Amino acid sequence: MKLALQDDMAITNNDVRQLDRNYVFHSWSMQGNLNPLVIAGAQGCELWDYEGNSWLDFSSQLVNVNLGYQHPRVLAAMKAQIDELVTIAPATANLTRGEAARRIIELAPAGFSKVFFTNAGADANENAIRMARLYTGRDKVLSAYRSYHGNTGSAIAATGDWRRVPNEFSRGHVHFFNPYLYRSEFSASNEQEECARALAHLRRIIECEGPGAIAAILLESIPGTAGILVPPAGYMQGVRALADEFGIILILDEVMAGFGRTGSWFAFEQDGIVPDLITFAKGVNAGYVPAGGVIISEPIAHYFDDHFFAGGLTYSGHPLAMAAIVATLDAMKEEKVVENAAYIGDNVLRPGLETLAAKHPLIGEVRGRGVFQAMELVTNSQTKTPVGAAEMASIKFALTEAGLLSFVVENRIHVVPPCTISAEQVEKGLAIFDSVLSRFGGLVR
Structure with a gap:
């Protein structure tokens, strides 16, 4: 590829860096001294x-x-999709989106039946929150302080780290401390204490916020940006039990940990639990084309058979992204x-x-x-x-x-x-x- 302003001259790093600095606005940055x-x-x-x-x-x-x-298989699938159908509105049915959804459901635990496709992980979490609120008729969402869920309205408010503070425009978000034994908030000396005290803390948050007001607990299966915080044995099962006890939807964010990253298709499989909604992005097609989504359990999917789902995206299930998903998942299976x-x-x-x-x-x-x-x-x-x-x-x-x-x-x-x-x-x-x-x-x- 040649820069138009250079004709036949070789491209240098400085050419590209200067072009970037002249015209590109970077995320999560002060712009003045960037040197990408x-x-x-x-x-x-x-x-x-x-x-x-x-x-x-x-x-x-x-x-x-x-x-x-x-990866040659993914590139070939994308090139073939460009020749066949490069874009189409999400209200239509197209073969590649159906095949992508089928493959994802085949990987999900029993009891999941539909996939809602998004552009990335942030709007996957955004729409999972929306589904939980519509399904339960409740408003509040509990999420961890040590978390990152994306940079859209509800996703950034659900995020626990400092980046949420200038962006807290969404309502109904409550945070709790998830386990992190190395820097325990609970004065724990071992994993068993950390687990028990973290679950007791979450129970008290639920009780104090009013169980009947809480739509969902949103939790990364393994918090990624917050530090790759592997939950202690029993913690995820305890969160599942609390959600069941109080009729709260459990959303597990697998955006970073999912699709092979932890040595299983989904990280939560290693904790022996099943959530109600699963959010994903990133690894589902190795980032070749932006894509994410929500994997929906049967009760929630069936609820929207005769209840209006108030959400949608122009590029939901974009054919090029779906072709990359199909090829990625097939390659991952065949190449182990x-x-x-x-x-x-x-x-x-x-x-x-x-x-x-x-x-x-x-x-x-x-x-x-x-x-x-x-x-x-x-x-x-x-x-x-x-x-x-x-x-x-x-x-x-x-x-x-x-x-x-x-x-x-x-x-x-x-x-x-x-x-x-x-x-x-x-x-x-x-x-x-x-x-x-x-x-x-x-x-x-």
Whole structure:
């Protein structure tokens, strides 16, 4: 591809960066001093720029490129769909949307029957909240402080982190503390205490907010952006029991954790529970075309047989996105991508991270499932003092300079490569972590 202003001149990183800085407004940023990394192309688990630099991807971008880059089967399906039917209104029926929905329902637990397609994860959560409110006739939605659910009206209000504060325009949102033993809000000393006290806390929130006023509990199966916080044994079952006791819809947000990321198709499968609504996006088609949705249990789906659903999107079930879903899910099954994520996570990545933690006092904790792992960095293992923002930025820069794309949030490095990554590539990434963290050992006090 040539920039129009350059005729036959070779494109440079600076050309692309300057074009971006002249015309593009970036998300979650102050715009003045941005210096974005330039990417020219990608294949598998590697990316490169216009000047010969390359990187191994341990971020999956925003934890969505589960199948890796430029998978030939997905590209072929998208090209074929362009020739056949590139776009159509959602009120019509089209073959590719039906096939995508059928494949998703086949992966879902028994008792789910319909899929409502959205553009991304935020509006998936938005519409799941809408369904729960319409179905129950109630208004309030409970969600965790340590969470991220997207940047649309209700989704950002349901989000627990600081980004909701300038955006709290939606009504009826109440937050609670989810379990996080490493920084327990409940003075717990082990997982059993953390689980029991977190569930007791949630029960009291429900009681104090009025069970008859609560439409839904919205919870990430494994909170991702908040730190890859794997729930303690029994917690998810306890949340399910509380929802059942009080007639509350349980929405599980699988936007980041779903479609192979944790070594199973859905993260909640490993906790032995079934929600009422499942939201998804990202990994369902590896981010090749924006898509998300809500997987709807039969009672809620049947309710809308004779009750009006007050929601819709111009691009709901866009054929190009649906073609990418069909091809992605078929490729994941045939190439055993979910099994690879489980094997690599359990036998290569997690043991390697634990070895790093034993070597580097900077790593306070390692946690996760599958290829959904995190290292929490601290300057003191006793006080658990987080590594500061400036130091984390320096670590991220050093990793990038060493050829590794990382996903850094606050004092954590989220280790989230594509689900297709090989053992050899994991070992290469671990070696880069080892080298870079060795340079920052002086942060430990």
